[in-house]
Amino acid sequence: SKKEESKIPEKIIVGTNAEFPPFEYVDDNKKVDGFDIALMKEIAKRMDKKIEIQNMEFKSLIGSMESKTINVVAAGMTKTEERQNAVDFSDSYYTSNQAIIVKKDSKITKLSQLDGKKIGVQEGTTGDLISSGDKFGEPGKEKVIVKKAKVKRFKKGVDAVMDLKNGSVDAVVIDEKPAQEFVKNNSKKLKLVIDSAGAEYYCLALPKGNEEFKKEINKQLKAIKEDGTYDKLKAKYIDN
Ligand code: GLN
Structure with missing residues (x-):
């Protein structure tokens, strides 16, 4: 055969x-x-x-x-x-986890505090889903975390970070490790906040x-x- x-x-x-x-x-x-x-x-x-x-x-x-x-x-x-x-x-x-990048003087410490804020994300990512009011989380634990924010979508995470520096957005929601890299390169202006939406x-x-x-x-x-x-x-x- x-x-x-x-x-x-x-x-x-x-x-x-x-x-x-x-x-x-x-x-x-x-x-x-x-x-x-x-x-x-x-x-x-x-x-x-x-x-x-x-x-x-x-x-x-x-x-x-x-x-x-x-x-x-x-x-x-x-x-x-x-x-x-x-x-x-x-x-x-x-x-991995999600992270929030904000300006050094920001009071934001949690994803849930992003309601009503302008958020920069990389288009099509889990950070985009979470910021856009979609349900998110491990199977059985899905929930809406950010209910109502204004989401600005970028092709590159680094461009979202640029807009944060310019003040066009209030926060960037992106995975933890790239967030660390982006903050490391802008450590005078930006800081990192970790608030897991659930393990990814x-x-x-x-x-x-x-x-x-x-x-x-x-x-x-x-x-x-x-x-x-x-x-x-x-x-x-x-x-x-
Ligand atoms: N982990 C995120 C996702 O899957 C982001 C991935 C990425 O931007 N490369 O959506």
Whole structure:
């Protein structure tokens, strides 16, 4: 009988949005690098597959997966119910929180205090959902956190931060690690407030229904965690 054809792609084409340090960014040599990129390169190497990185807007990633231009999203993407209608997710490789960036003299300490305020977000992200009055949280614990704010959407988180510095928005809601990086670069003017809307699990997004590919990706992820490679990459990119 004929051997069934493998559903694992010959080439791993990774979509990312290199505006999310330390997970993905454009480095000094104009190359896309970061924890997610290094992780995907390691996975591809272990699978003996070629890899290509495609840098695009965050909100285009899921659509590119559906139209098959890419076959992995590595973009600090939080696993959400809604996204699962369009893609499958790998096992989680990182747990994160939302953060609020405000001016140094701001009295804001909680997401719930953002009602009635102007919030800058990166379009299509969980920070956008939370700020826009959508229900958010782990399954069974979803709730609306910010009920009524004016949300200004940016393609790049860094541009939202620029608007905060200019005073065009009162706060930026974005994931904790990039928030730390953005504040570090503006430490005279800005500060970071952590108010978790619930843990967010970063996963690789994968083509819907390709169990064989997902199984292989999860197998490699597990091996990378178990043999110390994950910790090495984390030390290099995230905890440095
Ligand atoms: N974790 C957030 C999300 O999935 C933000 C990701 C990002 O901006 N790259 O929406």
